[in-house]
Amino acid sequence: EVQLLESGGGLVQPGGSLRLSCAASGFAFRSFGMSWVRQAPGKGLEWVSTISGSGGKTDYADSMKGRFSVSRDNSGDTLSLQMRSLRAEDTAVYYCARDNWGCTKGVCYHYFDYWGQGSLVTVAS
Amino acid sequence: SYVLTQPPSVSVAPGQTATITCGGNNIGDKSVHWYRQKPGQAPVLVVYHDNDRPSGIPERFSGSSSGNTATLTISRVEAGDEADYHCQVWDSNRDRILFGEGTNLTVL
Numbered sequence: 001e002v003q004l005l006e007s008g009g010g011l012v013q014p015g016g017s018l019r020l021s022c023a024a025s026g027f028a029f030r031s032f033g034m035s036w037v038r039q040a041p042g043k044g045l046e047w048v049s050t051i052s053g054s055g056g057k058t059d060y061a062d063s064m065k066g067r068f069s070v071s072r073d074n075s076g077d078t079l080s081l082q083m084r085s086l087r088a089e090d091t092a093v094y095y096c097a098r099d100n101w102g103c104t105k106g107v108c109y110h111y112f113d114y115w116g117q118g119s120l121v122t123v124a125s
Numbered sequence: 126s127y128v129l130t131q132p133p134s135v136s137v138a139p140g141q142t143a144t145i146t147c148g149g150n151n152i153g154d155k156s157v158h159w160y161r162q163k164p165g166q167a168p169v170l171v172v173y174h175d176n177d178r179p180s181g182i183p184e185r186f187s188g189s190s191s192g193n194t195a196t197l198t199i200s201r202v203e204a205g206d207e208a209d210y211h212c213q214v215w216d217s218n219r220d221r222i223l224f225g226e227g228t229n230l231t232v233l
Contacts, residue, residue: 035222037168037224043226044211044224044225044226044227045160045162045168045211045213045224045227046224047221047222047223047224050222059220059221061221062221095167095168100173101215104156104174107154107155107156108156108215108217109155109156109158109174109214109215110215110222111156111158111170111173111174111213112158112160112168112170112213113170113173113179115167115168115169116167117167118167
């Protein structure tokens with residue numbers, strides 16, 4: 001059974017830092033890209049970052065570039081998100097998700113077939 | 126920049142068919158995916174690649190996409206289908222993953 005379990009959320013002051021982790025089990029972790037998706041209170045889903053299975057390729061949403069850093073430990077089946085210079089608008093539930101990506105007939109795609117339960121990050125003084 | 130547009134809410138009576146749309150410029154040329162999210166829970170994939178269903182998702186859930194509109198159709202709606210539904214695509218022009226703002230489905 002595929003399981004994703006986030007940890008590390010909590011209350012942090014504006015300008016502070018926080019590191020989220022996602023422990024994966026039940027599948028060949030190194031064979032899949034992984035992503036972070038967040039959801040601010042009462043809002044829709046927002047993609048944060050993606051990392052390839054090897055860890056060699058990373059992508060970020062524009063508003064997170066330079067502040068957030070995604071990484072993975074394939075020996076420990078763990079995904080991480082280091083967040084710096086946090087702002088009030090970063091307050092959200094952060095989900096890790098298994099990323100299925102590829103290209104078929106010239107159309108490329110990403111979709112998320114498994115999600116963690118989410119970790120709440122609150123940025124406030 | 127590319128934007129996905131969903132209606133904020135859709136209401137349907139039990140047993141009827143719910144139709145949730147996701148609008149985007151030439152979205153028919155992209156691969157569209159749909160997620161169901163119940164209050165306080167993580168999203169669940171219900172349709173991928175426009176019209177494929179993951180194992181465990183009932184055949185009542187189907188999708189289509191053409192032109193500027195993708196559609197999630199839920200047949201024989203049940204009270205348990207009440208949730209937020211989000212569409213999602215890959216914006217290849219900007220190398221980013223996009224979600225629609227979500228549609229709240231109410232079962233009357």
